[in-house]
Amino acid sequence: MVSDWPIVSLGDVAADITVGHVGPMASEYQPTGIPFLRSQDIKPYRLKLSGIAHISEVFHARLQKSALKPGDVVIVRTGKPGTAAVIPESLPIANCSDLVIVRPGKQLDSRFLVYYVNSLGNSHVASHLVGAVQQHFNVGSARQFKIALPHIDEQHAIGSALGNLDDKIALNERMNDTLETIGRAIFKSWFVDFDPVKRKAAGQQPAGLSLELAALFPKSFIDSSLGKIPAGWEVRPIGDVTRVVGGSTPRTEESSYWQHGTIGWATPKDLAPLTSPILLDTERNITEQGLAEISSGLLPRGSVLLSSRAPIGYLAVSEIPVAINQGFIGLVCERDLPNYFVLNWVLTNIEEIKSHANGTTFLEISKANFRPLRVAVPPQPLLKEFIRIVDPLYGRMITNLRESAVLAQIRDDLLPKLITGEIRVHGSIKSASGTRGE
Numbered sequence: 001m002v003s004d005w006p007i008v009s010l011g012d013v014a015a016d017i018t019v020g021h022v023g024p025m026a027s028e029y030q031p032t033g034i035p036f037l038r039s040q041d042i043k044p045y046r047l048k049l050s051g052i053a054h055i056s057e058v059f060h061a062r063l064q065k066s067a068l069k070p071g072d073v074v075i076v077r078t079g080k081p082g083t084a085a086v087i088p089e090s091l092p093i094a095n096c097s098d099l100v101i102v103r104p105g106k107q108l109d110s111r112f113l114v115y116y117v118n119s120l121g122n123s124h125v126a127s128h129l130v131g132a133v134q135q136h137f138n139v140g141s142a143r144q145f146k147i148a149l150p151h152i153d154e155q156h157a158i159g160s161a162l163g164n165l166d167d168k169i170a171l172n173e174r175m176n177d178t179l180e181t182i183g184r185a186i187f188k189s190w191f192v193d194f195d196p197v198k199r200k201a202a203g204q205q206p207a208g209l210s211l212e213l214a215a216l217f218p219k220s221f222i223d224s225s226l227g228k229i230p231a232g233w234e235v236r237p238i239g240d241v242t243r244v245v246g247g248s249t250p251r252t253e254e255s256s257y258w259q260h261g262t263i264g265w266a267t268p269k270d271l272a273p274l275t276s277p278i279l280l281d282t283e284r285n286i287t288e289q290g291l292a293e294i295s296s297g298l299l300p301r302g303s304v305l306l307s308s309r310a311p312i313g314y315l316a317v318s319e320i321p322v323a324i325n326q327g328f329i330g331l332v333c334e335r336d337l338p339n340y341f342v343l344n345w346v347l348t349n350i351e352e353i354k355s356h357a358n359g360t361t362f363l364e365i366s367k368a369n370f371r372p373l374r375v376a377v378p379p380q381p382l383l384k385e386f387i388r389i390v391d392p393l394y395g396r397m398i399t400n401l402r403e404s405a406v407l408a409q410i411r412d413d414l415l416p417k418l419i420t421g422e423i424r425v426h427g428s429i430k431s432a433s434g435t436r437g438e
Contacts, residue, residue: 006149007146007149008149009143010142010146010147011144011145013105014105014143015103015105016101017102017139017143018065018100018101019066019099019100019138020066021066021096021097021098028055029054030054030056033057034055034060034093034094035052035053035094035095036052036053036054036096037099038098038099039077039078039080039098042074042075042085042099043083043085044118045114045115045166046085046166046170047091050177060093066099066101067095068094069087069094070087070092071103071110072101072110073085073086073113074086074087074096076099077098077099077138078098081125081136081137082117082122084117084121086110086111086114100137106152107149108149109156109158111162112158114159115419128144129141148420157425157426158419161418165407168404169404169407172400172403172404173275175396175400176400176401177276179394180393182393183340183393184344186389187344187348187386190378191341191376191378192348194221194230197218197221197230200217201220216382217230218230218231225374233378235376236374237372238331238345238372238375239370239372239373241336241377242304242334242335242336243331243332243335244330244371245330245367246296246330247327247328247330248293248325249325250293250294251293254290256287256289257286257287257290258285258290261290263288263291263298263322263323264282264318264322265290265324266279266282266318267283268309268314268325268328271314276397277315277316277347278316278317278394278398279316279319280319280402281320281405282322296323296330298321299321299324301318302317302318302319302333303330303331303332303333303339304316305317305318305324305328306328306330306331306346308329308365308366309357309363309365310327310364312354312363312365331346340386341386352373353370357369
């Protein structure tokens with residue numbers, strides 16, 4: 001730490017430090033309204049706004065103590081105490097539950113504080129947790145939080161240098177959300193709602209499709225065990241049109257299965273933090289000896305992975321050859337259905353899949369219960385056209401994810417050096433997009 005940075009308490013440089021409303025009851029949430037942040041919405045450095053809760057304007061007015069405005073810093077109290085993010089300009093009105101709220105004073109930059117808390121604040125937070133049943137980080141501990149504080153201009157420069165990287169990562173995530181939404185919309189229109197078939201049955205040209213593509217859809221329906229499906233399609237068990245496999249865990253005490261392993265070995269934990277349904281890497285690797293202990297072996301790149309328990313529903317296409325543990329159903333798409341069709345089929349039918357789960361300690365969908373699930377299989381020419389259209393969407397998503405991984409590594413390498421003064425940044429660095437949330 002550079003010697004000319006004074007050590008200050010957060011309480012001395014913050015305009016205000018308070019705590020968000022504890023609650024509310026589930027009945028207070030509504031589909032739209034005032035965004036209401038909870039601890040699960042707070043990620044290191046920024047917010048994750050997809051899936052956010054909302055409250056009414058009336059309820060928001062009653063909770064003025066926890067009302068948020070752009071530039072506020074929110075810090076998680078329980079769950080992952082100390083995780084901090086800044087409220088972006090794109091969120092002019094918001095409220096929150098059970099978060100420490102820091103409103104920086106004139107000599108404290110919001111983004112600098114967020115990077116400082118997430119990087120150097122772990123030891124302070126860990127040593128100031130209170131509570132016997134569930135430990136939490138409180139307002140009093142936040143006020144005592146010590147910061148080595150450079151001049152406000154250098155804070156701005158540090159926050160902007162790191163923030164520009166995070167802004168690009170956030171932009172990539174938003175782009176991927178859009179690309180995934182487009183892919184899902186095409187799947188739903190063609191293979192769930194059967195829009196082109198309905199249009200042709202009504203004597204109309206399918207909207208937005210070329211004559212060649214429209215010709216691949218029939219103009220009538222037939223009865224099936226799934227209800228009415230397009231003529232020429234057939235209902236088949238998913239286990240007949242994909243190879244459905246499970247996995248296992250090689251003995252952890254056997255070092256030859258793990259030490260210096262280079263083969264990706266996935267658990268549902270690898271899928272939990274994904275922002276897009278694409279798996280690029282795994283936390284742990286196994287050796288060839290370890291792989292030999294897993295009966296399903298190495299699944300090829302492009303396999304669809306579905307967590308089958310605790311919880312059911314994490315889902316991704318693996319961009320690497322991968323072995324899986326017992327918490328997965330793996331779908332190897334080497335038969336009649338391509339992987340992005342299968343991915344969207346699982347997403348569309350996840351509640352039906354869960355309804356076939358059983359178990360006493362936790363629900364699990366077994367391979368035996370999964371394989372008979374039925375899918376309406378379109379003709380191959382139509383499936384090929386679907387993949388021709390959506391493959392570039394997912395390809396761009398993969399490119400964005402890889403770029404974001406590189407940017408995150410650059411940020412993580414720079415962060416400790418900038419935040420401790422090992423690398424000095426003077427003057428002002430303009431942010432490409434300002435203070436953003438996601």
